[in-house]
Amino acid sequence: MHVGQKSLERAVEACDPVNDLVQGLIFAYAKKKGEPxxxxxxxxxxCRLSKVFADNVSSTDSVLKSAQLNFAAQRYNTxxxxAQCLVLNIEAVLTTLTEVHLSMPHLTKWSAQLLQLLHLENLILLAMVAExxxxxxxxxxxFDNKVRGGLSHAANKAAAVYELRYHANKVFSFTxxxxxQQEPLALSDSYSAGFLQLLKSGYDMCVSKAVVRDQELVFYHAGARDEHHLRGxxxxxxxxxxxxxxxxLAGVAAHDHDFIRSLQPFDVDHWMAHNSDDTLSGSQSVSRV
Structure with a gap:
């Protein structure tokens, strides 16, 4: 498994809100009939569920639609x-789950659970995960250079980690x-290529949504009160x-930690800035003649 993929998956597993979302929408295993x-x-x-989803995607009025989920549990970009497919087709996802709930009795519980999972906060989080x-x-x-352990790999990996941190900081951080201080691109309407902005283009986040069946509420999603509330x-x-x-990032860096740490004795600039040769054991002063 790729270092980057493994690190991302471990980071997702360590964050309960994200892990619950990713498991429910992507990776969770089928347990028994009625829980696929x-x-x-x-x-x-x-094939039946796939066709229902594809039909709903094709009937959605969106230039961004794509019905290719490309699911493969072990592929690094799954x-x-x-997440990208779901973000671009969220209305089709909700319509599919609603149809399944109404027409497939053995999947009623499963579809209801997923519909309840897709509330506004989680839809925004899904867009962030995709980003x-x-x-x-x-x-x-x-991160997976074939000559792992070499000096060039350490340098290239360090540069890649910095680039990822830099770009992610611009998208997600207020600092x-x-x-x-800065405005995260995720909050900027000018960042038209962002997944949150793409989600907003196909889904009105300020409108509440609900489905009722036989006088029973299947799901209710409260929308944001206004744009200010949504930004919050x-x-x-x-x-x-x-x-x-x-x-x-910590997971990626940890894979070469011992190797990079072994280079510390050669970091003369850091030593001169933070230490002194006088602290070395057995050091002796040398007088010049």
Missing amino acids: GGFARALTNS IVDV LASLCSTYVHA SLTGE IVAKQLGVIQSVLDNT
Whole structure:
């Protein structure tokens, strides 16, 4: 498994809100009849469910639609492929789950659970996951240089980690790497390529949604009161995704920690800035003649 993929997956597992979302929509295994697992896995394993979703996607009025979930549990870009597809087709996802709930009795519980999972906060978080996974996928192979352990690999990997941290900081953080205040691109309407902005283009986040069946509420999703309220919700989810980013970067760095640490004795600049030769055991002063 790629270092970048493994680090991202471990970081996701360590964050309960993100892990619950990713498991429910992507990776969860089928347990028994009526519980086909994550949404992406279920569609991959069921031609009937896949067709329902594809039909709903094709009938959706969106230039961004894509019905290719591209689910493969061990492929490094599965998270970004599936998350991207779901973000671009969220209305089709909700319609599919509603149809399944109404027409497939054995999947009533499963579809209801997923519908309840897709509330506003989680939809925003899903867009953030897609954004982060997309950034990470760019550097997956850079972290997996075939000549691992070499000096060139350490240098290239360090550069890749910095680039990922830099770009992710601009997207998710309110504070730049130099300590200055900034508006995260995720909150900027001008960042038209962002997954949150793409989600907003196909889903009205300020409108509440509900489905009632036989006088029983299947799901209810409260929309944001206004744009200011929505920005507050996004800001909260930015904090969640920041923890996933930090753990991902820590996981990538840890794979070469011992090797990089072994180079510390040769870091003369750091030694001169923070230490003194006089502290070395057995050091003796040398007088000049």
